Amino acid sequence: MRRKKEPTEIKKEIIDAARQLFLEEGYQHVSMRKIATKIGYTPTTIYIYFKNKEEILLHLLEEGYGLFYHELKIAYDHAFDQSHEIRLFNMCEAYIYFGLKQPDYYNIAFMNNLEKNTSKIENSDRYNAFLLLNTVVKEFIQENAFSEMAQSDMDISHTIWASLHGLTSLLITFPQFDWGEQNRLIQFHIRTIIQGLKN
Template identity: 30%
Template sequence: MGIADRKLREKTERRQAILDAALHLFTQQGFEKVSMRNIADTIEYSPATIYLYFKDKNELLLALQTQGFELLVRELGVITSIEHPAEQLRAVGEQFLGFAFRHPELFELMFIMSGPMVAAQACAGANAWPGGGSAFAQVVGIVQRGIDKGVFRPQNAESAALMVWAQVHGLAALHLRQRLVVLPEERRLPAMQEALTLFYDLIRRAL
């Protein structure tokens, strides 16, 4: 391995070490309480070193958000074995909810916090959303295949995908933000699954 390759590898590893430490601290203490200095202290870097990789906290959050979407897209890959578009769409919803329950901190970064989006817009314009676009495109693609096969009626695939995206996101956010306290505790998760089933039954009749 040449000097340039070794330096690039070390830089990549150092950047990932910063991100790993940041996510650990965010999970333990919450996003608001963790500073760039806290992250630097955890991995025994100087704050100046952290700023060589991320100009501010929002940019660091955006990098973590992007990794979260990469993980989500990989987990959604299991749906490729499902042939029927309607069943694929249902599987996306179930995978999405499962992801939110397994990775609540990443879900917060990906779909609720504004900081990462501030950094995204500053870097690439108002319509930029690194990571989010690829995940949404998977949903659009499923809807479009359903339209092409005559499973769903002809319509704008993006609009239909947005409806699905918003429904599943809403269920996950209500759960993670403890807004399902309107239901008895033992009914919350079953009620979410029932709501998802009802939603997809409606979709299969309407789309």
């Protein structure tokens, strides 16, 4: 059954199918056949567009990081006239809501370290996102003049990242658990971290 489609369109179909399956069943349990079946092509066809299974994953990762960074950047830019604390708060919100809106991307991007062998971490948008967070943190530090506490901005960034990741991934992984009112929890979570940093 031959159809006529833009190459980019098929590539997109593959990526879309792969993303969904990767989320639902985990990278290891997704086979090329499954992806192929899902888009109505033969497994062979996929190999025209991607060298192998790993390349699909890599593509997905970069895409996911890109979207993620983009969201954070918007939150950062949008509150340009606010205090740095508010900007930080907004970014934290953006982080968590990105994960909730795009659990598939988030899952692939942060809950498995699938780049183990590729190690071009430094120039990916994942790193850029972290750098952006770090920037806000530094500004936030200056704003608050954390005089006595000489805690490095890195530790602070790590702590924030970890806390955000923690709530996001739990909410994704255990959706049926009783989290109370989700939005309230999120607000409280972020508030707690930021308050904690100010002391």
